[in-house]
Amino acid sequence: MKEKLQDALFSAVRQVLDAADDAGEVPAFALELPKRADHGDFACNAAMLLAKRLGEPPRAIAERLAAALGDAAGLVERSEIAGPGFLNIWLSAARWQALMRTVLELGPRYGHSKQGDGRRVQVEFVSANPTGPLTLGHGRQGVLGDVLARLLEASGFEVTREYYFNNGGRQMRVLGESVRARALEQLGRAAAPPPEMFEADESDWPTEIDGLPVLFPRDGYQGGYIAVLAEEARARHGDVLDDAALGGDACRVLAQEHIFEDIRATLERMDIHFDVYSNEMDLYEEGKVEAVLQDLRETGNVYDADGAVWLRATALGLERDRVLVKSSGEPTYLLPDLAYHREKFRRGFDRVIDVQGADHIEQFPYVCAGVGALGCPAERIELLMNQFVTLTRGGEQVKQSTRKATYVTVDELIADVGRDVFRFFMIQRKAEGHLDFDLDVAESTDWKKNPAYTVQYAHARTHGIERQAAEQGVPMPNAQSVEAAELVLPEEIELLKKVAEFPAVVARAAESREPHHVAYYAREVAGLWNPYVQDRKRHRVLSEDASLTSGRLGLTLAVRGVLANALALLGLSAPERM
RNA sequence: GCCCCGGUAGCUCAGUUGGAUAGAGCAGCGGCCUUCUAAGCCGCGGGUCGGGGGUUCAAUUCCUCCCCGGGGCGCCA
DSSP states (O other): OHHHHHHHHHHHHHHHHHHTTOOSOOOOOOEEOOSSGGGOSEEEOHHHHHHHHHTSOHHHHHHHHHHHHTTTTTTEEEEEEETTTEEEEEEOTHHHHHHHHHHHHHGGGTTOOOTTTTOEEEEEOOOOOSSSSOBHHHHHHHHHHHHHHHHHHHTTOEEEEEEEEOOSSHHHHHHHHHHHHHHHHHTTSSOOOOGGGGTSOGGGOOSEETTEEOOSOTTOOOOTHHHHHHHHHHHHHTTTTTSHHHHHHHHHHHHHHHHHHHHHHHHHHHTOOOSEEEEHHHHHHTTHHHHHHHHHHHTTOEEEETTEEEEOOGGGTOSSOEEEEOTTSOBOTHHHHHHHHHHHHHTTOSEEEEEEEGGGGGGHHHHHHHHHHTTOOGGGEEEEEEOOEEEEETTEEEOOBTTTTBOOBHHHHHHHHOHHHHHHHHHSSOTTSOEEEEHHHHTOOOTTTOHHHHHHHHHHHHHHHHHHHHHTTOOOOOTTTOOOTTOOSHHHHHHHHHHHHHHHHHHHHHHTTOTHHHHHHHHHHHHHHHHHHHOTTTOOSSOSOHHHHHHHHHHHHHHHHHHHHHHHHHTOOOOSOO
């Protein structure tokens, strides 16, 4: 619909230019949905853009543009010049007929496009290291990445969802040591450092308490789940626990396995499914990390200083140089990260999107510069950054501390509010802003109060109406029989306009990597539909008037169509009754 | 000190890539109503878009300088 009008306007502008002996190009004018209904269905700014070029007032140009446009082969009912020189355009009523038919015909595909043309996109997200349960930050990132992936799929891209984790470095070693220490504490062969010691100075860290050695690392993992893992370690690796190296290693492997199992279960609860899991260790074993270092050395992008190997990032236009291999001989995380990103390109992705928390944002340019130096098209990597999540209850912020492991986990929150509410809340704000997760609202099952239920209930209501219709023996219309002519009330036109907007909303959300638009859109539809259904005094869907009833049932199905598709993109269920 | 993100109605936030009189949901006020599933429906009030300067037909949107809040600035990940 919009495309046709766009074409008609293009020719109209061409005509106006030709008449003025201007052979230049038609400017990229905007065709937008006005905020106000009395500004028409579409508004075009072409006349204003031409004002300077033609040396005439924009309103005069708009006159000629309107004349050239005419009725655009029956598409346009009328047009008006308004404001500084806008051309406001009203489409003929026949468009609603076409819209309803399209929505009913396409069903679950309404709003989808072939924009991506099968190009391959990788979305890397969550990527939490298996050192403990997923936090709300991971949860937000999970939903963000997953909904973005769904949007890209709906736009015709071939998407790979990928999870990458570091299991080769210090972090995992500390995890193993934490488990081993707890196991030996349980056996009475080591002393547990008292909690307040973690607050004290590093130098005060005890080596021995009451004759027992303190094995728990100063920066160890304090969460309660470590004790559970320790029990498992005692049962399975009791024989090697006393050996620091062997025991620590066995505990690390055991912890990674168990924790990763838990993470997968959590992802399952969020309804997030990855196609590929990658990890740092594999990159080492396949020699990919070593290869990167070698290639960087050959191309003169690294140098040695202070016993370490540095990436010459300043030569690539960045703030400072970065260490790739520490003087201890151990690589920093940046080196395997470069290897991993080079692999992404080797695997043939046209586009790579890294979903990362705000704490990683500074690192991103170094990864891009590094793989760029390796000859990869780094401009194809995108960063989708997200800020942190805070919990609010009763207007007060719920205190969380990762260090003390006193944080609410994804599992706990889902157990509390359910998957659908969890997902909706995590996606409803734009990613780069802070997300305030209001528990009072999220825990409410009142459909009017909780936006996730507002949307789902709006969908359920379309089924409620259909059930009612079936009871009364009223047939539901289909794509062929649907009739829009009876839909004339302002609130009905508003709903139809909203339904018509859906494909543009999806396209924009996908292109701009802003999934929250879909959540807002769903709320808007529900915000129109719920009052429409509820206001029985002015109108009812099911009435004595058979033709009117049929038209309104068509509207019901169209609204259901966009709600169901929006919910699917958000990864929420679309219940038929609640 | 430097970098990134935010600052829009009492609160939580949108704002279609620079457009017309800046919106939604809650909260507040007034009037109706008794449900195609759950108290709903209609209307009203409410704003120096953090502040100054600039760019142009047009700035909440782009540039610049300040203010406030959050995050980051390791041979940690």
